Amino acid sequence: MEVATTRVPRWFVRRDIDGLFGLALDNFIQILLIVSLCQTVLGFPAELVYGRILPGVAISLIVGNFYYARLAKEQGKREQRDDITALPYGINTVSLFAYIFLVMLPVKLAAIAGGSSGEQAAELAWQAGLVACFGSGLIEFAGAGIGDRLRRLAPRAALLSTLGGIAITFIAIGFLFRTFANPVVGLVPLGVILVTYFGRVRFGIPGGLLAVILGIALAWGTGLVSWDHAKFAATLQPIKFYLPSLWLGELWNSRSVFLEYFSIILPMGLFNLVGSIQNLESAEAAGDNYPAAPCLAVNGIGTLAAAICGSCFPTTIYIGHPGWKALGARIGYSVLNGIIMGLLCLTGTVAMLAYFVPVEAGMAIVLWIGIVIVAQSFTATPSHHAPAVVVGLLPGIAGWGALIAKNALRAAGLGTVEKPFTPSLIEQFKLSDTYIDGAFALEQGFIFSAMILAGITVYIIERKFRYAAYWSIIAAMISWVGLMHSYRWTVADTVVNFGAGTGTPWAIGYLLLAILFFYVDWQERRKN
Known part of the structure; x- marks a missing residue:
């Protein structure tokens, strides 16, 4: 025994x-x-x-x-x-x-x-x-x-x-x-x-x-x-x-x-x-x-x-x-x-x-x-969720890239009272096909955006489109109050811009995304 x-x-x-x-x-x-x-x-x-x-x-x-x-x-x-x-x-x-x-x-x-x-x-x-x-x-x-x-x-x-x-x-x-x-x-x-x-x-x-x-x-x-x-x-x-x-x-x-x-x-x-x-x-x-x-x-x-x-x-x-x-x-x-x-x-x-x-x-x-x-x-x-993992990695990488870009600007002598950061920098970056404003937007609240985008991708993979729509609505609400994506300029940085309506463009984008997912869910239910 x-x-x-x-x-x-x-x-x-x-x-x-x-x-x-x-x-x-x-x-x-x-x-x-x-x-x-x-x-x-x-x-x-x-x-x-x-x-x-x-x-x-x-x-x-x-x-x-x-x-x-x-x-x-x-x-x-x-x-x-x-x-x-x-x-x-x-x-x-x-x-x-x-x-x-x-x-x-x-x-x-x-x-x-x-x-x-x-x-x-x-x-x-x-x-x-x-x-x-x-x-x-x-x-x-x-x-x-x-x-x-x-x-x-x-x-x-x-x-x-x-x-x-x-x-x-x-x-x-x-x-x-x-x-x-x-x-x-x-x-x-x-x-x-x-x-x-x-x-x-x-x-x-x-x-x-x-x-x-x-x-x-x-x-x-x-x-x-x-x-x-x-x-x-x-x-x-x-x-x-x-x-x-x-x-x-x-x-x-x-x-x-x-x-x-x-x-x-x-x-x-x-x-x-x-x-x-x-x-x-x-x-x-x-x-x-x-x-x-x-x-x-x-x-x-x-x-x-x-x-x-x-x-x-x-x-x-x-x-x-x-x-x-x-x-x-x-x-x-x-x-x-x-x-x-x-x-x-x-x-x-x-x-x-x-x-x-x-x-x-x-x-x-x-x-x-x-x-x-x-x-x-x-x-x-699950191995079939690998694309969602990749999507979830991207906002963190973008946030890090934005940080490196701003560090480079400071090293070049910008970010002082005499030479503050201004929105004109965005156009200078675009001359080299770098949409730095997108990186600045992803940098703010990237913990939220990474989790939400990966979650949306998981539900798309699982063909649960209604859940993907719900997550998109949550993203719209968080964006609208400025907890992610919305940013404002300071002398030497771009920082979170918290407040009602500060993230309206991103909120609208996520709401349109939710409408798309609801439509796809409706179509799939009709087929079945």
């Missing part, structure tokens, strides 16, 4: 080290961006960054990473599985840039124009960021109750292809460029990652750890990174323990920001909600089915905790669960990430670590994650 063995997930396995390097590197990059942009773009003093913002970041990362690790442990016990992987979690990159450039910077510039000192303007900008972050958390938390319903309504190809579009552009291509910009340093770690996880070769130590060690050695050995006593001394100055504080009074004093910048806060909150739902779908496709409501609720709670404790930057369930699972990470990588990131933020040691460990040393792991996500978009959906 056979005795059934109980499979219980362990808190730590060997491959959690590999997952830790990928997730910690991703979080570490976000933290470096926060420090850099807050000090250079916003002019925040070091005490504000290290004494208020980073402790809030620490609390939010600890809350989320610990919760998702515990949830994975409990889920594994219930399902009698020891191969379950905790949901990856960290700072939301899109919101980070949006809140700095579209909320905090305008508030700072307006304060200075009104006669405030630089220090006063920085304080007001920080408070505005707190309100924006808090508003995003409220939207994420309130949306937790409809998460499962949205997952049931949206075809898997619609959810996964949206993530694939983000992965192939904003994750993979950037690090691929960086690899070939420094091939002597970048190619060997990439090779280690590929032969370890595609070729299933074992080196005696985790492949992720070996890749990072080789990357550090090559970066310092080739001179990509070199010793500079003055720079190193500067990294030691912020080091001390920072105790998190509650900033409820500052949130209340700046509450008017919520309405003033609602057109930014609402889309960001919705994007975070939809993105987290898509990442839950991605996790289920990889074999780990988590309940949507508590996962989304804690995601919102993490963002709320960030704002209350001083951070201006929302958190989210990260893209890339299939990659962490393929690496062999289970539960411990999430716990370790929360501990390590928390200590870095609470002790001010971020700058010193960045000095010794260049991004080139660990970027191969993140590139691998991007590859796995794109591959899953095709392998975890």
